[in-house]
Amino acid sequence: MTEETMTLEVTRYRPGHDREPRTESFTVPYRKDWVVLDALNHIKDRIDGTLSYRWSCRMGVCGSCGMMVNGVPKLTCAAFLRDYRPGPIRVGPLANFPVIRDLVIALDDFMEKLRRVKPWIIRAVEKPVADGEYLQTPAQLDAYKQFSMCINCMLCYAACPVYGLEPAFVGPAAIALAYRYNLDSRDEGYRLREPVLSEAVGVWECTFVGECSVVCPKGVDPAAAIQRSKLAGATDWLLSMIMPWGGRR
Amino acid sequence: MPGDDGYQHDLLVIGGGGAGLRAAIAAAEESNRLSIAVLSKVYPMRSHTVSAEGGTAAVMRENDSLDTHAKDTIFGSDFLADQDVVEVFVKEAPGEVIQLEHWGCPWSRDPDGRVSVRPFGGMTVNRTLYAADKTGFHMLHALFQTSLKYEKITRYDEWFATSLLIEDGEVCGVTALNLHDGQMRPIVAKAVIMCTGGAGRIFPFTTNAAIKTGDGMALAYRAGVALKDMEFVQYHPTGLPGTGILITEAARGEGGHLKNKDGYRYLQDYGLGPPTDTPVHRKMELGPRDILSRCHIQEHQKGRTFEGPYGHYVHLDLRHLGEKLIDKNLPFVRELARNYVGIDPVHEPIPVRPVVHYMMGGISTDITGKTSLNGLYAAGEAACVSINGANRLGSNSLTELLVFGARAGRAAARHAQLASDERRRLDQRFLRADGREKIADIREEMQKALESGCGIYRDRATMEGTCQTLRKLRERFAHISLADKDAVFNTELIAALELECTLDVAETVARSALAREESRGSHTRTDFPKRDDAQFLRHSLAYRTPDGPRIEYLPVTITRWPPEERKY
Amino acid sequence: MTVPRVERPGLYYPKLPATWWLWNANYFRFMLRELSSVFIALFLVVFLVQLHRLPQGPGAYAAYLETLRAPGWIIFHVVALAFALYHSVTWFNLTGVVQVVRLGERQVPPRMVVAASFALWAVVSVVLLWFLLRG
Numbered sequence: 040m041t042e043e044t045m046t047l048e049v050t051r052y053r054p055g056h057d058r059e060p061r062t063e064s065f066t067v068p069y070r071k072d073w074v075v076l077d078a079l080n081h082i083k084d085r086i087d088g089t090l091s092y093r094w095s096c097r098m099g100v101c102g103s104c105g106m107m108v109n110g111v112p113k114l115t116c117a118a119f120l121r122d123y124r125p126g127p128i129r130v131g132p133l134a135n136f137p138v139i140r141d142l143v144i145a146l147d148d149f150m151e152k153l154r155r156v157k158p159w160i161i162r163a164v165e166k167p168v169a170d171g172e173y174l175q176t177p178a179q180l181d182a183y184k185q186f187s188m189c190i191n192c193m194l195c196y197a198a199c200p201v202y203g204l205e206p207a208f209v210g211p212a213a214i215a216l217a218y219r220y221n222l223d224s225r226d227e228g229y230r231l232r233e234p235v236l237s238e239a240v241g242v243w244e245c246t247f248v249g250e251c252s253v254v255c256p257k258g259v260d261p262a263a264a265i266q267r268s269k270l271a272g273a274t275d276w277l278l279s280m281i282m283p284w285g286g287r288r
Numbered sequence: 289m290p291g292d293d294g295y296q297h298d299l300l301v302i303g304g305g306g307a308g309l310r311a312a313i314a315a316a317e318e319s320n321r322l323s324i325a326v327l328s329k330v331y332p333m334r335s336h337t338v339s340a341e342g343g344t345a346a347v348m349r350e351n352d353s354l355d356t357h358a359k360d361t362i363f364g365s366d367f368l369a370d371q372d373v374v375e376v377f378v379k380e381a382p383g384e385v386i387q388l389e390h391w392g393c394p395w396s397r398d399p400d401g402r403v404s405v406r407p408f409g410g411m412t413v414n415r416t417l418y419a420a421d422k423t424g425f426h427m428l429h430a431l432f433q434t435s436l437k438y439e440k441i442t443r444y445d446e447w448f449a450t451s452l453l454i455e456d457g458e459v460c461g462v463t464a465l466n467l468h469d470g471q472m473r474p475i476v477a478k479a480v481i482m483c484t485g486g487a488g489r490i491f492p493f494t495t496n497a498a499i500k501t502g503d504g505m506a507l508a509y510r511a512g513v514a515l516k517d518m519e520f521v522q523y524h525p526t527g528l529p530g531t532g533i534l535i536t537e538a539a540r541g542e543g544g545h546l547k548n549k550d551g552y553r554y555l556q557d558y559g560l561g562p563p564t565d566t567p568v569h570r571k572m573e574l575g576p577r578d579i580l581s582r583c584h585i586q587e588h589q590k591g592r593t594f595e596g597p598y599g600h601y602v603h604l605d606l607r608h609l610g611e612k613l614i615d616k617n618l619p620f621v622r623e624l625a626r627n628y629v630g631i632d633p634v635h636e637p638i639p640v641r642p643v644v645h646y647m648m649g650g651i652s653t654d655i656t657g658k659t660s661l662n663g664l665y666a667a668g669e670a671a672c673v674s675i676n677g678a679n680r681l682g683s684n685s686l687t688e689l690l691v692f693g694a695r696a697g698r699a700a701a702r703h704a705q706l707a708s709d710e711r712r713r714l715d716q717r718f719l720r721a722d723g724r725e726k727i728a729d730i731r732e733e734m735q736k737a738l739e740s741g742c743g744i745y746r747d748r749a750t751m752e753g754t755c756q757t758l759r760k761l762r763e764r765f766a767h768i769s770l771a772d773k774d775a776v777f778n779t780e781l782i783a784a785l786e787l788e789c790t791l792d793v794a795e796t797v798a799r800s801a802l803a804r805e806e807s808r809g810s811h812t813r814t815d816f817p818k819r820d821d822a823q824f825l826r827h828s829l830a831y832r833t834p835d836g837p838r839i840e841y842l843p844v845t846i847t848r849w850p851p852e853e854r855k856y
Numbered sequence: 857m858t859v860p861r862v863e864r865p866g867l868y869y870p871k872l873p874a875t876w877w878l879w880n881a882n883y884f885r886f887m888l889r890e891l892s893s894v895f896i897a898l899f900l901v902v903f904l905v906q907l908h909r910l911p912q913g914p915g916a917y918a919a920y921l922e923t924l925r926a927p928g929w930i931i932f933h934v935v936a937l938a939f940a941l942y943h944s945v946t947w948f949n950l951t952g953v954v955q956v957v958r959l960g961e962r963q964v965p966p967r968m969v970v971a972a973s974f975a976l977w978a979v980v981s982v983v984l985l986w987f988l989l990r991g
């Protein structure tokens with residue numbers, strides 16, 4: 040009895056040799072508990088050792104293995120072959136990012152934006168460690184917890200047409216992270232993050248397409264974070280007009 | 289990427305996980321004039337710390353004491369842990385977890401706002417802090433995001449360190465391959481800290497990510513530093529069959545039960561009883577990992593485990609905990625079970641089996657993280673200080689990253705106030721035309737050999753076979769052939785370098801295990817079933833020779849806890 | 857105007873094609889939502905012209921209304937109404953995401969915020985209709 044197989048159509052790109060990406064077809068065994076990542080590993084181990092891609096934890100928490108699967112941004116460690124039968128499955132590098140090679144994209148832009156939103160606890164006065172923890176009730180933790188779940192997989196950037204058209208847009212994950220710190224009861228850095236968020240390429244570049252939240256594998260809902268930041272920013276501005284002397288956050 | 293500093297720094301940290309980032313931050317806090325670099329073969333937020341689930345142990349409550357935490361750790365280590373180091377470890381732990389809280393780590397909280405603690409295997413008192421069941425993820429992201437604050441920390445993301453640079457018996461940097469352009473460069477530093485993690489990938493089934501290939505251990509080993517206690521490999525009792533994905537010990541801490549194919553809580557047959565409805569510290573499912581793993585194998589030998597497509601397994605039953613508690617404290621466990629085995633733990637028990645998880649052994653260091661090589665430090669799973677001895681208690685490892693990452697960072701910072709040949713070596717070794725061996729073949733044979741010889745139960749004949757197989761694989765490795773000869777993002781070359789590291793590490797594990805003729809902690813021999821303090825209350829030290837590892841010994845430091853029989 | 861991106865040699869920079877919104881149902885619905893603003897704007901112009909005609913006397917006003925009875929204009933108004941309704945429904949559906957309402961320490965479920973918004977819309981519409989139709 041012949042073994043069941045599936046075909047993967049994988050994007051290849053060799054810098055210095057290819058002017059633009061091309062597609063190559065591979066046939067892999069079909070196993071019902073295999074994910075696309077298993078298929079890629081099979082290709083690399085047994086068929087073509089030159090295929091380059093990123094992966095690590097294979098359990099959906101490190102964020103390395105994001106790729107386009109049939110045109111949709113997905114973590115390949117969580118995309119099961121059985122959901123794509125009979126195939127073929129198209130596997131490509133994450134959209135809207137420069138491609139270094141094959142399925143590997145350049146992350147520099149995102150890393151820079153990550154740093155720019157100041158994703159750390161900012162306080163006027165720090166409590167000494169010997170005085171113990173900052174008290175934070177479970178409800179206060181719940182207020183920001185969802186937005187702290189981002190694994191930096193960047194599927195949201197691949198889904199965002201605004202980022203595809205305007206690469207300077209700060210983007211869903213970075214804004215969601217800034218929002219996470221703004222909501223943390225221990226943080227006092229709202230003012231310092233404001234300039235980055237309130238720029239034209241900050242929250243206001245977003246037109247609420249909402250696809251970022253649809254593809255997010257961790258339920259972070261970056262679209263919500265962005266719209267709420269817009270509301271907060273607009274409210275702030277209005278209050279500052281009405282009460283220029285008033286104490287804001 | 290290097291800016292004004294070129295490729296010269298005062299301090300170079302290899303590995304951007306919990307220990308590496310903590311070390312870099314500690315060094316930056318020690319002095320803001322130091323130029324600090326963190327070099328990692330992956331972006332730091334991908335480091336394996338991210339997968340840790342259960343929690344971080346520290347003495348936080350009035351009903352707890354430093355001595356109790358120390359005693360639990362030493363007992364759990366089967367008395368191979370160095371007790372002076374353990375005393376320092378438990379003392380600095382509370383401060384470190386609070387510091388991390390100040391840096392934004394979202395620890396789970398009690399209603400009054402204090403950080404919560406939960407029970408964990410081998411601990412007498414509740415002392416494990418947690419962030420739901422993604423503690424490692426939250427810790428890593430808190431550390432990484434905090435590290436972005438420090439302008440003096442430069443990062444080399446996706447650079448692979450290939451060898452240590454040594455001059456006049458002092459480490460003065462590394463040679464490293466930049467994945468992005470294939471260029472090899474020397475990076476000079478006055479002190480180097482190895483925080484590259486463990487090497488679970490020398491085994492075929494492991495909770496570990498692809499990147500856990502023991503690179504830093506191999507680098508130190510090749511430079512003449514001893515790898516200590518390499519034979520002690522921890523099997524985590526509850527991994528998913530097939531993938532080996534980790535189901536956290538916290539599931540048992542919250543009250544989960546392990547049942548054999550008759551639905552019986554079998555641990556009570558092995559001296560861990562009596563079975564209670566709610567968890568009792570150190571009993572039943574909260575026993576230490578080495579004992580639980582052995583119980584599973586013995587159940588299997590009695591024919592009382594389930595059989596599946598990926599071998600034998602038992603059930604981890606969480607149904608009685610209720611959906612509300614599972615969604616609050618174990619949401620990730622639910623997600624993993626649903627995605628990877630199609631089971632909803634609220635309604636069905638999860639299939640689990642022991643899987644390789646952690647290496648107690650590593651680069652031999654002293655209490656400050658210093659190795660025998662001047663200028664070289666190590667911390668985290670890559671190091672062996674040793675606080676974990678022959679068996680590690682769950683939730684001590686995440687604390688270890690913080691305590692020893694900080695200590696090594698400070699020590700190295702104080703020590704600091706040091707490539708074209710390498711590229712040619714790589715080209716000659718790997719990019720030759722007459723190779724005939726495939727990376728995947730050698731890797732799989734190595735993993736099989738380790739699994740057969742260095743599994744949960746070991747004996748001389750099988751271990752000798754493993755050692756011979758590994759020697760042969762070394763010879764075959766010399767004839768490896770690569771399909772990918774490109775410079776840009778050549779992950780096949782990296783895989784070959786990683787395979788070379790794993791072969792080195794695997795040999796130290798097998799040889800150390802063969803030499804230790806006793807059973808202690810996670811090292812269990814059917815031909816030497818008893819612990820032998822008279823001969824083996826010592827650490828193994830594996831030194832590299834051209835014919836394989838040479839094993840020497842180092843006595844364990846005992847301060848206030850004389851070894852006793854380890855019964856739970 | 858943002859600073860144009862510096863492109864590094866060797867990397868391939870994909871360009872999003874102008875037809876990006878055709879290959880995904882969510883993208884398509886988004887563009888429809890945005891397109892609704894065009895029709896609403898056009899309707900507003902028609903309405904403003906209507907207001908402008910009022911003070912010009914009953915003759916001019918009636919003539920304008922006569923023009924608006926042409927089939928083309930009826931179709932336009934039907935289409936504009938459909939777009940306005942689509943826009944309103946999508947808008948209210950998203951209120952739950954944007955506006956966080958807290959009662960004490962707990963968050964009101966987003967579905968309730970949406971339901972409340974629709975309810976308010978219905979009430980205001982009924983009141984307005986009553987005013988317009990009773991005369």
